[in-house]
Amino acid sequence: MIALRPENPLIVQSDRTLLLEVAHPSFELVRDELARFAELVKSPEHIHTYRISPLSLWNASASGVTCEAMAETLHRWSRYPVPQNLLQEIQDHGTRYGRLKLVAKDGRLALEMVDRGLFWELTNQKSLLDVLAEPYADQRGIFLKDGMRGEAKLRLIRLGHPVQDMAGYKDGDPLPFALREQLLQSGRPFRLRPYQQAAADVFHAGGGPDGGAGVLVLPCGAGKTVIGIGCMERLKTHTLVLTTNVTAVKQWKQELLDKTSLTEDQIGLYTGDTKEIRPVTIATYQILTYRKTKESPFEHFKLFEAANWGLVIYDEVHMLPAPVFRAVAELQAKRRLGLTATLVREDGQEEDVFSLIGPKRVDVPWKTLEKDGFIATAHCLEIRIPLPTTERMAYAVADQRARFRIASENSLKLAIVDELLAGHAGDPVLIIGQYLDQLRVLGKRLKAPVLTGQTPEKERERLYAAFKTGELKVLIVSKVANFAIDLPDASVAIQVSGTFGSRQEEAQRLGRILRPKDDRNISYFYSLISRETTEQEFARNRQLFLTEQGYRYLIESRYFDEDSRLSEPLVWRQLLEETGGA
Numbered sequence: 001m002i003a004l005r006p007e008n009p010l011i012v013q014s015d016r017t018l019l020l021e022v023a024h025p026s027f028e029l030v031r032d033e034l035a036r037f038a039e040l041v042k043s044p045e046h047i048h049t050y051r052i053s054p055l056s057l058w059n060a061s062a063s064g065v066t067c068e069a070m071a072e073t074l075h076r077w078s079r080y081p082v083p084q085n086l087l088q089e090i091q092d093h094g095t096r097y098g099r100l101k102l103v104a105k106d107g108r109l110a111l112e113m114v115d116r117g118l119f120w121e122l123t124n125q126k127s128l129l130d131v132l133a134e135p136y137a138d139q140r141g142i143f144l145k146d147g148m149r150g151e152a153k154l155r156l157i158r159l160g161h162p163v164q165d166m167a168g169y170k171d172g173d174p175l176p177f178a179l180r181e182q183l184l185q186s187g188r189p190f191r192l193r194p195y196q197q198a199a200a201d202v203f204h205a206g207g208g209p210d211g212g213a214g215v216l217v218l219p220c221g222a223g224k225t226v227i228g229i230g231c232m233e234r235l236k237t238h239t240l241v242l243t244t245n246v247t248a249v250k251q252w253k254q255e256l257l258d259k260t261s262l263t264e265d266q267i268g269l270y271t272g273d274t275k276e277i278r279p280v281t282i283a284t285y286q287i288l289t290y291r292k293t294k295e296s297p298f299e300h301f302k303l304f305e306a307a308n309w310g311l312v313i314y315d316e317v318h319m320l321p322a323p324v325f326r327a328v329a330e331l332q333a334k335r336r337l338g339l340t341a342t343l344v345r346e347d348g349q350e351e352d353v354f355s356l357i358g359p360k361r362v363d364v365p366w367k368t369l370e371k372d373g374f375i376a377t378a379h380c381l382e383i384r385i386p387l388p389t390t391e392r393m394a395y396a397v398a399d400q401r402a403r404f405r406i407a408s409e410n411s412l413k414l415a416i417v418d419e420l421l422a423g424h425a426g427d428p429v430l431i432i433g434q435y436l437d438q439l440r441v442l443g444k445r446l447k448a449p450v451l452t453g454q455t456p457e458k459e460r461e462r463l464y465a466a467f468k469t470g471e472l473k474v475l476i477v478s479k480v481a482n483f484a485i486d487l488p489d490a491s492v493a494i495q496v497s498g499t500f501g502s503r504q505e506e507a508q509r510l511g512r513i514l515r516p517k518d519d520r521n522i523s524y525f526y527s528l529i530s531r532e533t534t535e536q537e538f539a540r541n542r543q544l545f546l547t548e549q550g551y552r553y554l555i556e557s558r559y560f561d562e563d564s565r566l567s568e569p570l571v572w573r574q575l576l577e578e579t580g581g582a
Contacts (some may be wrong), residue, residue, distance in 0.1 A: 005079055010034075011076050014083035017041070019052040026077070032365060033073045035067050038092075043544050050439055052086070055350055057094040058162045059343075062214070062359030067094040093160075097359070101157065102149070102165045105141070108133075109149055109157075111169050112141040118161075127155055150329030153355040162354065170333045172310020173223040175279045179233050179260045184258045191373060192230050198221055199362045200230035203337060209236075213358035214318055216336035219366040221375045221515040225255050228313050229522070231337055232280075233260065237310025240303070241282040242324075244316050245480065246271050246457055247464075248284045252315070256280065270303060273457075277306050277503075281501040289321045301327050311335045313373070317357055318345050328356040343413040376491070378510060378524040382539065384531040384557045385412050388564050398532065407499035407533035409438045412444060415566055416528055416558060420494055421446070421474065428467060428489050431476045434497040439476050442496070448474040492517075495527040498538075533556060 009024030018038055020030060031048070035463035037060035038050040060070065065530040067090050074082045080550050093270045101112050111132075113119055119139045122128060131152045133143040144152050153163045180189055183190045192200065199218065201320065218224050232239050241252055248290075249269055256262050268276030272290075283303060286514055291298050304312075304327050312331060314320055317338030320328075328336070343350055387395055395406045421429060433439045443450035449472070451463055455532020466472035468489055479499065490513045498509075513523040529539050560566055 006521055008079040009079050010074070010077040010079060011083045012078045012080070012086065016052040016086060016089070017476050018074075020048045020050065021044055022048060023410060026512065027088070028367075030073075030077050033077075034190060034528045036060055036063075037070045037073075037361075040476050040544055042540075050443065052090065054093045054096075054160060055354065057095045058089060058354065059360040061094050061097040062164075063361060065362065070094065080309050081109050084278070093546075096160070097162045099166050100161050100163050102144075102153070102163050102167045103141075104167045105143075106176035109144045110136070110141045111144065111163070112136075114140065116140075122156075122161075126160070126349075128152075131155060137331060144442065144474065147330070148343075149332035150356055153256050153332075154329065157351050157355045159367075160357075165213060165332070167332075168209040168336045169212050169308075172239075172334070173279070173308045175236055175238050175266070175310075177233065177236065177266075179229070180259055180261065190259055192226065193223065195364055195369070195374070196227045196230060198236060199227045202361050203231050204234045206494060212335040215340060215353060215357055216361055217340055217343060217360070217363040219364070219369055219375055220341045222364065222369055222511065224341075225315055225316070226259065226337055228315070228337060229256060231313075232311060235311050235335065237335075238279045239278065239313060240282075240309045241305070241313045242280065242285055242288065242315060242320075244319055245284055245286070248315065249284055250461075252282045262449060272298075277303070279307075281307070285319065285321050285324065288327070298323060298327075309334055311337065314338045314357060317332050317353060318338060320353070320357075322347060322349065325352050325356055332356070338394075349395060363425070367479055371578050373521060376513065376515065376521050378513065378523045378525055380510070380525045380527075380552060380553045382527045382529055382543070382555045383416055384529050384536065385410060386557065387533065388412055389561075395533065404534045406539065407530035407535035408433075409435055410530045412560060412564060413528045413530075414442065415560075415564075417442065417446075417494060419527055419566070422491050426473065428470065429474045429492040429494065430513070431474065431491050431494045431496060432479075433476075434479060434499055435497070436478060439478060443476050446474055446476070448472075449477075450476045451477040453480045453481065455496065476490070491522070492524045493526070495525070497535075498527075 009021040009026055009030055011019040013019070018034060020027065020034065024030070034050050037056055039056050040048060041051045042049040059068075061067075070090050071082070071087055074087075099113060099115060099118065103110055103112050105112075111122070112421060116139055120134070122132070122142060123135060131148040133145045135142045150169070153165065158161050179192075180190055182188065182509055195218075199216050203211055203214060203216060212453045216224070216227060217226065222282045228241070242254060249271055253267050253269065256267055257264065262280060266279045268278030268281040270281050271287055272284075281303070283300075288300050288303065289298060289579055290300060312334055314337065317340045336357050338353065343353065343360060346461055347355070366375065387407065391406055391410065395403055397407060417431065431439075431442060431448075433442075439450050439452070442448070449463055451460060453464075463472065463475060468487070493509060493513045494521070495509055510525050513525060527539065529536050560568070
């Protein structure tokens with residue numbers, strides 16, 4: 001007779017999907033345990049759906065989660081017996097990471113394995129013929145052809161065989177420096193927080209071959225730049241930092257000068273305007289992918305070989321442009337650090353990140369840092385608004401892409417923005433959107449500056465500085481502010497439009513307001529959505545990220561009369577706090 005445990009919140013299915021009951025008292029505990037080895041797929045109000053994939057199991061294994069621990073979680077919380085085939089798949093895929101090791105042997109690189117069956121499988125794969133050289137005599141390993149370290153790992157993971165790279169790294173030129181005990185700008189004491197130190201330690205791994213390559217996943221506002229600096233300090237070597245835009249480049253330099261003994265002449269900026277190559281060089285992804293025509297070579301890939309780098313840091317690694325993977329494949333002898341708030345890539349190239357940058361080494365839950373006060377508590381609310389009749393007619397006859405834009409630019413959102421600003425009078429507010437016409441209308445209506453990709457760099461810096469000092473209370477920004485922008489005092493974000501169903505964008509936008517505050521340490525994230533439109537459908541996917549990080553995403557509707565007038569105004573902040581929207 002099958003033993004049932006109806007009090008448990010989890011249903012485990014043989015197709016690798018897991019259904020978790022949100023209302024269960026143990027929901028948060030189970031959610032955190034599942035997040036170690038499963039991916040959140042859907043998150044409606046009552047039942048969240050997770051999926052176990054080979055990649056999620058390989059990342060779990062690389063970060064130290066055993067197959068036994070995964071199975072124990074499923075057994076403990078499942079309402080019904082766990083399907084035997086799923087347990088077998090966890091054992092099969094979860095133990096694959098580590099079965100195939102890349103090592104240095106006799107001055108060459110080789111793949112080693114203890115499983116002779118795996119040896120025969122690899123030697124008979126046509127897709128590996130041009131990367132593998134001669135086998136060991138005892139059939140326990142195979143040498144690689146020269147220059148094939150990255151390519152071999154890519155091809156093998158696509159065959160279902162993740163490689164544990166233990167071949168070691170070439171040391172770059174030395175760069176002695178130290179972390180400051182007091183910040184240069186403020187004079188306040190400085191040291192790495194415990195989780196930052198732990199992340200740097202895991203990446204470094206005592207300098208051995210098991211460290212030196214991997215991805216650290218931490219929330220926006222948790223100090224990923226500081227962790228990167230901590231990793232640099234452990235290695236004390238020439239370092240190339242790649243990040244998303246010129247503002248982020250300058251912020252990296254400011255952080256390095258503020259928190260380390262590095263001097264101005266040791267840090268170079270490599271952007272469209274400046275081409276400095278120094279012991280620490282900070283560049284943008286955009287400059288790396290610049291070329292005159294689609295057929296022309298990437299002119300700035302030479303930066304990877306311009307110095308004897310001992311470490312390459314990929315900031316916001318989920319945004320790493322696809323062409324750069326080609327260069328990364330040739331950099332496997334250098335230590336590589338990826339920093340991100342989410343491993344989700346909209347192009348589906350998570351396996352390439354695993355192979356070429358490295359597996360996930362650290363994944364710190366957002367809610368854990370919130371509980372400890374290292375990031376702000378966030379109240380998240382989606383406000384659903386009808387399309388006015390005239391816009392509804394245009395929406396009805398439009399194609400899919402035009403429908404999304406019409407819904408995103410819903411004119412009734414303006415009245416909700418007014419309402420939100422009235423409830424947050426005096427608070428520093430970011431209004432974030434996708435469409436420039438919509439943002440300019442808001443700028444004119446609110447008499448607030450609009451910052452876009454066309455805004456000159458000096459003007460951007462002036463606006464950011466005015467916002468930080470409190471001189472400017474409302475700043476309207478396009479998607480240019482999605483990434484690596486340090487606005488520590490922002491406590492309110494109003495998202496008026498977004499990029500279809502981008503989970504990574506939702507992560508970055510929430511991250512703009514999560515940096516810890518000096519007073520209440522509470523932030524508010526509002527997303528304005530046109531009800532019963534494609535925008536509402538795409539919003540569900542964006543919310544997946546917030547849900548998997550443990551945030552409650554409340555949904556409320558706002559109604560208008562036939563003349564597009566609101567009923568009695570609401571104070572949304574009060575509503576959120578009364579309903580416990582964190």
